[in-house]
Amino acid sequence: MIYFKTNNQEYPAEISGLEMDYNWGNRSTCTIKLSASYAEAAQIFVNGLVWSVVQRDTVPVYDASGQPTGETQESVQEWDYSDYCVAGPITDNRDGTCTCKMGKKTEVELLREASADAEQAAKILLGEAE
Secondary structure, three states: OOOEEEEEEEEEEEEEEEEEEOOOOEEEEEEEEEEEEHHHHHHHHHOOOOEEEEEEEEEEEEOOOOOEEEHHHHEEEEOOOEEEOOOOEEEEEOOOOOEEEEEEEEEEHHHHHHHHHHHHHHHHHHOOOO
16 A cells, blocks of 8 residues: 655555656656545645655565465555655545645756855855855
């Protein structure tokens, strides 16, 4: 089962991605569909969101010789998706679920941030800012 995780809380979700979302400035995006009201989704899916994808599976347990024991255990894998930190549109599906889009910053946005950081650093060095 797949989960969307933020603030140490997991939500069962369907998650898909696009390398280039032509409807949103050609940025790389992830679309997350989960059970939530629009108001709940709007509180969760904000700019700067730190989140991950968690996959939980039940897998067989094997003994030292590689034979199944008949027991199972939970296998958990988690992937950091914090690079997808730009909040996009939220769609209320009118069935108790919302579909929320999170995107990566574009090259232009990253260059603007780097330029602003460099400008601020120069002002600090010149004594024009703190």
